Amino acid sequence: DAGVTQSPTHLIKTRGQQVTLRCSPKSGHDTVSWYQQALGQGPQFIFQYYEEEERQRGNFPDRFSGHQYPNYSSELNVNALLLGDSALYLCASSLELSGNTIYFGEGSWLTVV
Amino acid sequence: AQSVAQPEDQVNVAEGNPLTVKCTYSVSGNPYLFWYVQYPNRGLQFLLKYITGDNLVKGSYGFEAEFNKSQTSFHLKKPSALVSDSALYFCAVREKSFGSNYQLIWGAGTKLIIKP
DSSP, X not given: OOOOEEEOSXXXXXXXXXXXXXXXXXXXXOEEEEEEEOTTSOOEEEEXXXXXXXXXXXXXXXXXXXXXXXXXXXXXEEOSOOGGGOEXXXXXXXXXXXXOOOEEXXXXXXXXX | OOEEEOOOSEEEEETTSOEEEOOEEEOSSSOEEEEEXXXXXXXXXXXXXXXXXXXXXXXXXXXXXXXXXXXXXXEEEESSOOGGGOEEEEEEEEEEEETTEEEEEEOOOEEEEEEO
């Protein structure tokens, strides 16, 4: 049973560039959430996707956008990268919107230089 | 306001001793409570959750947590600590946001250090 998988694991981008991070949910899960975790801090909720729609959003600017595909996989896009966007980006999946246990991937480390 | 507090930034325990990592919460209605662990440079791993029923919940790696409604606490415990338990621990509570959608509210994390 494959868990949550994310790609790439590490990447370096230049300020002002755009980045796309990818996530495949745990088998059988239909809801995907994205979190940003800065070094030494807890995860910050970015948004959640269900049925290919953004259903909830945290306090992040419009530079952060996402997509969910019919197979439940998801992408996180960040435009006009800032140095402060450097963080671990975590994808989490769950079944339904009821908030059942969410399972995390290993994350994508983004460094903006 | 919904919130989760982990009052200790760091907890130090000698190997073989019992450990407790504290968590208190504030939510409206009945809470759903979770503990996750994060090892260095890794994602978060689910340890255990409280939904309803027995106040003592058993989880992975020998951890357990006790739900105390009157004290609004959900402390994580283990009878005998291992050096390999050293990691960052996060408490989270499920908040009802809107409609049937829920969002997890996270504590700031507690660094657990187990010394040989």
